[in-house]
Amino acid sequence: MCTALGVRAVSDPSPWLHLRVAKALMDGQRFGSPDPWSPFTSRAFLPTEWLPSVVAELGYQVAGLPFLAWLRCLGILALLLATTWSVRGVAGRTVSLLCAGAAVAGAWPGLTERPQLVSFVLLALTVGAWWRSAADLRPRWWLVPLTFLWACSHGLWVIGIGVGIPVVLGLALDRRLDRRQALRLLAVPALSALAAAVTPLGPQLLLTPLTYRANGSEFVQEWQATSPREPHAALVLLVIGAVVVLWARSGRRPGWWQVLLAVAAVAATLAMNRLVPVGAVLAAPLLADALQQRTGRRPEPARPAEWRGLASLVLAALVVAAPVAAHVAQQPTRVPLGLASQLHGIPAGSVVLEDDDLSGWLLWSQPQLVPVVDIRSEVYSATWLHRYVAATTAAPGWREFVRDTGARYAVLRTDSPLTGALAARLGWRTLGRDRGYTLLEAP
Template identity: 40%
Template sequence: MTLTHPAARPATGTPPTRGTADGAGSPGSSDRRGRLLDTVVPRLLLVAVPALVVWAVHGPVGDPDTFWHLRAGEQLLRTWSFLPADDWSAFNTRPWVLHEWAPEVLLALAARVDGLAGVVVLRQVGLVLVVAAVLALCRSRGTLLQALIGTTVAVVGLAPSLGPRPQLVSFALLAVTVRAWLASADDRRPRWWLVGLTWVWACCHGFWVLGPLVGAVLAVGVLLDERAAGRDPRSARPLLLVPVLAGLAGLLTPVGYRTLTAAMGVGDTAQYVTEWAAPSLRTPTVAVPVLALAAVAVVWARRRRSWSWVRVGLWLAALLACLLALRTVAVGAVLLAPLVTEALRGPADPPAPRRLPRVEGALLAGTALVVLVASLLTASDRAARVPTGLDAALDALPAGTVVYDWYDVGGWLDWAHPDLSLVVDGRTELFNQDYLDRYQRAAFTQPGWQDAFASYGATAAVLPVDSPLADALVDRSGWRVVAVADGYRLLRHP
């Protein structure tokens, strides 16, 4: 698809004169319409799109992993120990490394200031940064309207991953990194500051490895483009040093080399986590990015000179991310955003600015400020989808009580009731496959569930009200219901 300004289209025949039926659109009115389409409407959308995106996610904390990140932040503020040690539960079968410590500390500080309401506001800050970073990336590749379209396509793919977790930092920094590398592809100058940015990224989330990987792909693309153009590629070789140094910088965080092994530690436990499942094109948040990539390929096929090896490398990386797992679709969405924006460009479009224009930046900053103030005023401390009505009964349990907990509330129990010993939480990679098999066998009352459940020695359980396991424990094993609240039951051993 090509968007061209009406004034850029070739004229045919004799121009209509003022006062004729065909001349209803006089030069003055055409200029006003053109100015409206080129300036006013895009700027209105610049205000509306980010505000709608951020406000659509506004509401209670629904991501169960948020809470164990809160617990991790509290532990760091108390001990400042990054060693692979864990005193939360006696059931871990693998060590745990606090490799996402920077945003976890911020989450814990926000909770100290204003409870879960503070976490909600911090999430909105993260959303603003993600949207702003993707929009700035797209704006450097096209007009404001084209950039807003590219950003919207990216946000669709990002939508399932916009919970209050450290991965928000990854999405924002990935957009910054891609923007820098595309600028290097344009002027062949290395952005050495990406080395320091990668160190910061490695302190925040396991996706930091994407920075050096994407950089390597695009740097190789630059060399291939130089050779295809008949130029000496040796002048662009310094670009290859940037991802190498960035990768080394990522290993120099407080947890050292473990930041790499921890990021790749999902292993055989991925099958138990929904976000690591294979993506389906029947899901709109997957289908839209994949269709957008297909549309970009069609545009390239029609405009034979519009592609380059840099773009092909970025396109392949985005496609791989979109097809790898549900969790990585968000990564693919960020990578494809500039390609979608460029595909919308027409031959008469003005050059894209290297930086966000001042007026647009002011509008975006003002919108962000309004949204954040509104979030601050409307957030409440009961801003989570967890059974807080069970708090009193859980507080009454003796310290160290072994609790068979439902997976979705394990992180919240870790944070809100740290004296209890939980069977499982969202840190799935800490448990081996046999352990998780036993947990699922008991949770869904599959054959042999009694032995699987008994192996934990649990004397309490927190389970959904419609859980078959809860019914079986009450009906067959004499467990009693101590409390019911917010869709969950607390059960005690007789």
């Protein structure tokens, strides 16, 4: 099932940017001020997702776009396996598979061809580790090198560190820790933060979780507050609600650390669309534990044969996914491939006013052109982004914005108000159309 649903043509706007970043890093390019790709930025770009980007680029050089589709399938299966391991410590096999499946379903919209998928897999491992530490009060020191790997892969590494804090605080409130035990457990997130600071990006990485959202959150939909009406968010909230109901009916008071994790799951789910998968992963072992407690039986321990069987199924699914990806993912969707030759003919260094969702593909496929904005929203000032958004709706001031960019070409959605305004009011002529996009040239 995961193979059938997980393999598809590349459709997310972001993988193109990651391929371009990886290629630049592999060629020895470095990012700083001024930005090497755009003169309109106000902050230096920090490639926080460099490791999976390089892996994707290396695979792309060998197998093309089908590798990205296969890589997404790998990530989804890895998440299912990691979440199953996370919950297997507190529940039996059947309950664990059910709860892991619910977590993957709740996280589904976020399981795209992007490095954030690595975050969700590593988060599942981290959550499982802290549940085991809560049971035996032993620190899992392997979380420190795991955080180093995570910090080289995606910006949500800070969530992994944050999971340990409510667990230790809750265990202290439950009076299960003495001073020495508490310090040993707290040493894990402390050393994990240190591990993040000694990655190739250095200590500046510690500030990026705050800086990135502050710079561009109002312009990025996935960074905005989640609507509980969204199906995936509703599913995660339903799971947490079921946990609360099971706690109430059991008559057993959950540990404070469990309560705090439930609160964290709700907060993550509602905070922003991007964090709904975080809520799903946090909620899975809570539901598994509550269901297992309902049975009144201790879960049977997982045997090596069980994990070998699951690993064999995952391996078989990945083998099947390879030819499927080669068949369905040769060409991407949601990009105007028909305009590529015309875009390539535009003089190098030309500024192009483009649709934001198309900017990653434009950076990757036409590196000789200069975008007005791109999906690295954190590197642009709020003022510039506000002017860009207003211009795309042909709001007052759009003429001045176009003039200030110096753009002589534009590739925008055909139904965009700005497309019509450029043609009707400034006399820009249409060079071509494809897949809902129009390429225009200034007179």
